[in-house]
Amino acid sequence: MALQSLLGEEMSLLEVKDLTVKVEDKVILSGISFILKERESYIMFGPNGSGKTTLLNAIMGMPHYEVVSGEIIFLGEDITDKSVDERARLGISIGFQHPPEITGIKLADLLRLCLGKDQNYDFSEEEWQLIKAFMLTDFLDRDVNVGFSGGERKRAEILQMILLKPKILLLDEPDSGIDVESLKLIGSEIQRDVENTGSTALIVTHQGGILNYIKAKHACVLLAGRFYCFRGPKRIYKSIEAKGYEGCVNCPDRVIEGWT
16 A cells, blocks of 8 residues: 655655564564655554554664565665665654653754764854754753653754754654643644755654644554555544544545555
């Protein structure tokens, strides 16, 4: 089943072909195929254990996620066997569901690293404004994520991704464990990045709140390692709320052939 954009002639950014992924000798994803176009946001729903995180990590090339078969094509280049750092240099970036603590590294220095600058670099006015927008000016001299709240961790994570200027943002539940203010800020900044830079975002979510800030037209349900219903994000979310995931994928009105 193909996950494709409605943009017609817009260039394909990422194409996954018949991907099967194994983790610790267990097949998690089977026969996954989809296409993401440039300058779009895509929403992926699915219950815990459905394979959403595995899919993002496989696209990023993270260790321990073994591609058994299939291909990952990025801007026309087969990256299936490329390392994480090679994919990052090509413009792929990932935001984790639980951003880790990094003791001994200050947030300011990590942000400079994202910009490709050394420790003596002074942030530009535009960069300062972005740091202020993410409400992180008071955290610059603190070790990365050490003692940060859930919202603070997620804000720092998304800021790092935006400063990297990636072509695609893979976001694993950016709206989980955060307050309403952080939700609005994170959703709005992701949308602003897509609009201003032409990046593409693939967003995993369980919650409907972020849909108020992300102007996504495309969504799907991943269940038991396979894609199911393809419809608009809010329509899918309302169906999940009313019927649960099993009810959603068994709905007679679901679209099963992807966006064509």
